[in-house]
Amino acid sequence: MxxxxxxxxxxxxxxxxxxxxxxxxxxxxxxxxxxxxxxxxxxxxxxxxxxxxxxxxxxxxxxxxxxxxxxxxxxxxxxxxxxxxxxxxxxxxxxxxxxxxxxxxxxxxxxxxxTWSHKDRLNRVTTSAAVGVGASGIVVASSGNHGASAAAYAARAGLRCVVLASADVPPAVASFLNAYGALVLPVPAADRWPLMRLIVDRTGLHPVSNLAVTHTGHxxxxxxxxxxxxxxxxxxxxxxxxxxxxxxxxxxxxxxxxxxxxxxxxxxxxxxxxxxxxxxxxxxxxxxxxxxxxxxxxxxxxxxxxxxxxxxxxxxxxxxxxxxxxxxxxxxxxxxxxxxxxxxxxxxxxxxxxxxxxxxxxxxxxxxxxxxxxxxxxxxxxxxxxxxxxxxxxxxxxxxxxxxxxxxxxxxxxxx
Amino acid sequence: MxxxxxxxxxxxxxxxxxxxxxxxxxxxxxxxxxxxxxxxxxxxxxxxxxxxxxxxxxxxxxxxxxxxxxxxxxxxxxxxxxxxxxxxxxxxxxxxxxxxxxxxxxxxxxxxxxTWSHKDRLNRVTTSAAVGVGASGIVVASSGNHGASAAAYAARAGLRCVVLASADVPPAVASFLNAYGALVLPVPAADRWPLMRLIVDRTGLHPVSNLAVTHTGHxxxxxxxxxxxxxxxxxxxxxxxxxxxxxxxxxxxxxxxxxxxxxxxxxxxxxxxxxxxxxxxxxxxxxxxxxxxxxxxxxxxxxxxxxxxxxxxxxxxxxxxxxxxxxxxxxxxxxxxxxxxxxxxxxxxxxxxxxxxxxxxxxxxxxxxxxxxxxxxxxxxxxxxxxxxxxxxxxxxxxxxxxxxxxxxxxxxxxx
Known part of the structure; x- marks a missing residue:
């Protein structure tokens, strides 16, 4: 079922x-x-x-x-x-x-x-990839639907989740991002991608958003x-x-x-x-x-x-x-x-x-x-x-x- | 389709x-x-x-x-x-x-x-009843899911909608209640049911929430x-x-x-x-x-x-x-x-x-x-x-x- x-x-x-x-x-x-x-x-x-x-x-x-x-x-x-x-x-x-x-x-x-957006279709697949490589969790840079959806699918899979958000996220969306037990870090936008690379390199968390010079995503x-x-x-x-x-x-x-x-x-x-x-x-x-x-x-x-x-x-x-x-x-x-x-x-x-x-x-x-x-x-x-x-x-x-x-x-x- | x-x-x-x-x-x-x-x-x-x-x-x-x-x-x-x-x-x-x-x-x-709650199952049916009796719209007393759902189904059916809400509705829910073009009137709770009766009697709007001494609803x-x-x-x-x-x-x-x-x-x-x-x-x-x-x-x-x-x-x-x-x-x-x-x-x-x-x-x-x-x-x-x-x-x-x-x-x- x-x-x-x-x-x-x-x-x-x-x-x-x-x-x-x-x-x-x-x-x-x-x-x-x-x-x-x-x-x-x-x-x-x-x-x-x-x-x-x-x-x-x-x-x-x-x-x-x-x-x-x-x-x-x-x-x-x-x-x-x-x-x-x-x-x-x-x-x-x-x-x-x-x-x-x-x-x-x-x-x-x-x-x-x-989680009330299309992003769930993506996150089912990327969270599966994290499971496939044996990661203990995922990391995502997002201040909205992508981040909350990633947090939900990580929770569902028993994975940890770090969300690099921004400080200007709408207040209700901040509640949404924090609802699923992820570690949500509001940081300046310019710091998000460098931090994501560091987190990936040093913790082994699997990245489910972009790491590249133009967008590739997962x-x-x-x-x-x-x-x-x-x-x-x-x-x-x-x-x-x-x-x-x-x-x-x-x-x-x-x-x-x-x-x-x-x-x-x-x-x-x-x-x-x-x-x-x-x-x-x-x-x-x-x-x-x-x-x-x-x-x-x-x-x-x-x-x-x-x-x-x-x-x-x-x-x-x-x-x-x-x-x-x-x-x-x-x-x-x-x-x-x-x-x-x-x-x-x-x-x-x-x-x-x-x-x-x-x-x-x-x-x-x-x-x-x-x-x-x-x-x-x-x-x-x-x-x-x-x-x-x-x-x-x-x-x-x-x-x-x-x-x-x-x-x-x-x-x-x-x-x- | x-x-x-x-x-x-x-x-x-x-x-x-x-x-x-x-x-x-x-x-x-x-x-x-x-x-x-x-x-x-x-x-x-x-x-x-x-x-x-x-x-x-x-x-x-x-x-x-x-x-x-x-x-x-x-x-x-x-x-x-x-x-x-x-x-x-x-x-x-x-x-x-x-x-x-x-x-x-x-x-x-x-x-x-x-509208992200079970209330939509009810409102499809009650809005249909309003259409069935030839009403020009509906009236509902609710500060939450029921009111917003009624407003959505009324909009979908081309009916007017009056929502008798309360002033202590959560802020995001206030946005939700007002999203579908209904006339939303925040009034003290004790005034909601008497006002609903008056509106029903004087405008012919069809009531989709309770009018009775114990609950009957529609x-x-x-x-x-x-x-x-x-x-x-x-x-x-x-x-x-x-x-x-x-x-x-x-x-x-x-x-x-x-x-x-x-x-x-x-x-x-x-x-x-x-x-x-x-x-x-x-x-x-x-x-x-x-x-x-x-x-x-x-x-x-x-x-x-x-x-x-x-x-x-x-x-x-x-x-x-x-x-x-x-x-x-x-x-x-x-x-x-x-x-x-x-x-x-x-x-x-x-x-x-x-x-x-x-x-x-x-x-x-x-x-x-x-x-x-x-x-x-x-x-x-x-x-x-x-x-x-x-x-x-x-x-x-x-x-x-x-x-x-x-x-x-x-x-x-x-x-x-």
Whole structure:
């Protein structure tokens, strides 16, 4: 039941450099600082995982396959053959719903994960890698969803967890980061990556976020995001396009890779266009595509979409956008706020960063071809936003007399 | 897809008084102030919904049935025949995972719902009732999960929503209540119910919380909670016992009723013992069972489990505990805190109220017979607790020198 069920063993065979797909490395150990063969002083190349696809059963993706699949608690176990080995226990990650909001637009509501963001899909896989290498724990640099999710999966696996956070984390998110028993150290942003390297070198904790000059992250991590594509395909078939809130581009790449696998396995006739939606106050992927380079660094302004305002990207984003015929869209904080309000009007309270996907769709207008249903990924819950809990006027008592209450009802357009 | 799919029409036939099961009323309109035939000045009797069970297909509950059932976004639609008519659109409510925490104990993680609590199961049904009677909106008295969930479902259905909240709502929850466009009026607790009656009488808004002298709530609401039992049965069969955080007892009753239906339909061989877990600083159900009355009122102390510290209960709780051979357990705030910490150690951040189920199991010890797996329902996310966001020390910067960081690592038992 739940965590013990599995749809089979992993078919993962090796790590492959995204800088040169001919360059392969053994599956273990995970190359947490990027490809040692192709990376340079200025560009680090992430790796992806390759599989024995010829041994994959298409029943994994069909209704007949799901007959024998476990229930809602199965999480990644359902897709175990096409993921790195799931050696750490799960929390029922994934299996999130698609919510239609009209006009062929569907929201993939990732706030329904164990720690209420898409990051759980990654952390199940990276925590498993830590178990695989025999580490006593993990270390992560994050002030938000990634850190809290890593702490939760570490707790679940009986591993220690160190979170290098920052001091400007929203207050409710600070409670969230500290909820799972991790050692949370708020340090200046510039100190986080040097400290992570020191901690990795001196304690043997396994790093589950980036160590490299451009972003590579954990080589197994983005594999966990493929399940978003698998689930969309199971619920809807192949949509026309997917709009993805984009920070480092790991989710973007994972969704694209998942659909390419479905195509490769002969299940999907096509691959949707994958549109990256970055904050206009940053946008390293947009800059890399314009400059024709695999990854670059940009200055980041003070966006409230703190979950995705990254100064540096990786070739993952370039591959996903180019490979799918998609595009790179920049969305302003105002456009994300409008999309956040639109989602709330459908009953979905999303973090500002999470609304970037719908903001991208709405801002693109006619630029983006629409040949069928489109999916916007909403990555996280509104509870994680800056400003949550910081509006004392929301708890200011109202005069309970009928005169005052009826005045307020009428002001809101509700008539007595 | 998603909201438009349905597994069939509702088989609901009538409302039946819980004060006297021989007393029936037509299904419409919902009797929102309790049974007019059997209620007295001191006891209000809730109603339940009856169904044409002989027309229900057992395929609804089998793997074969779920072959044709829609995906994760289906929510209550999957169980439409055994629910009141689902006239308002859904948000993929329910379908939450069972997470094993060892020794045959499973957590039903209700924080995975659209607004991150079990209340979404109720509000899909009560908002549907509002649509059914042609109301322009709903009104609810709640300072937490119920109010925010009602606001979300009202937004989804295009209905107006008034939330009568209180001024002592936790700051992050105030943001949550206001996220979905409802008119939120913080008023003194004593004014909430009189104001609700006035608003109902003068505006025609449909009430989705209690209007009566003892608790009745909405007659359709508890039906939505039956799906918790259906899902547990699908994932695990019939557990030995279910431990339920208990405020007014609607969830308690719904879970019990769901299992009795499975038994009545010949699918389940038995019904689990249903254990009510109330805060020791209140406990109207515990008091009613001791006094041998259907419902009573108690003084409520200042429990931090504000989601379930109710001064008044209903006969629903008595029926569920007596009918299942269960018990009524009182749990202290300290016991709930210990259970909350235990859940966090498994990667689950639960609201304090939500940990009452596990606290009940742990406090009961040998008193509660264990013949097989048990389920503790965890109703909601830790983000809703008092104190969330109120710990400035969590964001106090740490000296990033290696001396200080390594000192903290060693203090946490992580050696370099």
């Amino acid at each position: 739940t965590t013990s069920m599995t749809a089979g063993d992993s078919l993962a065979t090796s790590q492959r450099s995204l800088g040169d797909p001919e360059v392969r490395h053994p599956l273990w150990p995970p190359l947490v600082a990027g490809c040692p063969t192709t990376s340079t002083d200025t560009i680090a190349h992430p790796l992806e995982v390759d599989y024995a696809y010829d041994k994959a059963s298409s029943a994994l993706f069909t209704a007949a396959g799901s007959d024998t699949a476990p229930g809602a608690g199965a999480g990644h176990n359902r897709w175990a053959p096409l993921l790195p080995p799931l050696l750490a226990p799960g929390l029922g990650e994934g299996g999130t719903p698609l919510i239609g909001i009209g006009d062929g637009v569907f929201i993939k509501d990732e706030s329904r994960n164990p 080589p197994f991590g983005a594999e966990g995001y493929k399940t978003v594509a698998y689930e969309i395909f199971a619920d809807l078939g192949v949509p026309s396009a997917v709009f993805v809130p984009t920070g480092y581009g790991e989710l973007l790449f994972g969704v694209w890779k998942g659909f390419t696998e479905l195509h490769r396995l002969g299940l999907a006739e096509s691959v949707p266009r994958i549109h990256a939606c970055e904050p206009a106050l940053g946008g390293p992927l947009h800059a890399a595509l314009r400059q024709g380079v695999p990854a670059t660094r940009v200055d980041v302004g003070d966006s409230d979409a703190y979950g995705i305002d990254c100064p540096v990207g990786s070739i993952r984003g370039v591959l996903a956008v180019r490979g799918s015929g998609g595009s790179s869209l920049l969305v302003s904080d105002e456009q994300m706020r409008a999309a956040q309000a639109e989602l709330a009007g459908h009953g979905l309270w999303a973090e500002l960063s999470a609304a970037a996907g719908l903001a991208g769709l709405r801002s693109a207008g006619q630029e983006v071809e629409r040949e069928g249903p489109v999916v916007c990924i909403s990555t996280s819950s509104g509870f994680k936003d800056r400003g949550v809990g910081a509006s004392p006027e929301l708890t200011t008592p109202v005069d309970p007399s009928w005169d005052e209450v009826s005045r307020r009802l009428r002001a809101a357009g509700i008539r007595d | 998603t909201t438009s799919m349905t597994a069939g029409d509702s088989l609901a036939t009538s409302q039946r008084s819980l004060g006297d099961p021989e007393v029936r009323h037509p299904l419409w309109p919902p009797l929102v102030a309790g049974c007019p035939t059997t209620s007295t000045d001191t006891i209000a009797h809730p109603l339940e919904v009856d169904y044409a069970y002989d027309k229900a297909s057992s395929a609804l509950f089998t793997a074969a049935g779920s072959d044709t059932a829609p995906g994760a976004g289906a929510g209550h639609n999957r169980w439409a025949p055994l629910l009141p008519p689902l006239l308002a659109p859904g948000l993929g409510e329910g379908g939450t995972p069972l997470i094993g925490i060892g020794d045959g104990v499973f957590i039903k993680d209700e924080s995975r719902n659209p 007659p359709f609401g508890a039906e939505g909670y039956k799906t918790v039992a259906y899902e547990i049965f699908a994932d695990l069969g019939v557990p030995s016992a279910v431990f339920v955080p208990t405020g007014y007892g609607e969830l308690l009753f719904g879970v019990w009723k769901g299992f009795t239906e499975l038994h009545r339909l010949g699918l389940a061989e038995s019904v689990p013992r249903i254990h009510a877990c109330e805060p020791a600083l209140g406990g109207p159900l515990h008091a009613a069972l001791r006094q041998g009355v259907p419902a009573t009122r108690v003084d409520v102390g200042d429990s931090d489990a504000y989601g379930i510290d109710c001064p008044v209960g209903s006969i629903r709780g008595v029926l569920a505990v007596r009918g299942s051979g269960g018990s009524s357990l009182l749990v202290s705030d300290e016991q709930m805190r210990a259970a909350q910490a235990e859940l966090a150690g498994h990667g689950l951040w639960a609201e304090l109220s939500a940990a009452a189920g596990l606290a009940g199991l742990r406090s009961a010890g040998q008193e509660v017979e264990r013949e097989g797996p048990v389920v503790c329902i965890s109703t909601s996310s830790g983000f809703k607790d008092r104190g969330v966001g109120a710990s400035p020390e969590l964001t106090t910067p740490v000296d990033p020198s290696w001396d200080e960081v390594s000192r903290r690592l060693r203090a946490a038992g992580i050696r370099d």
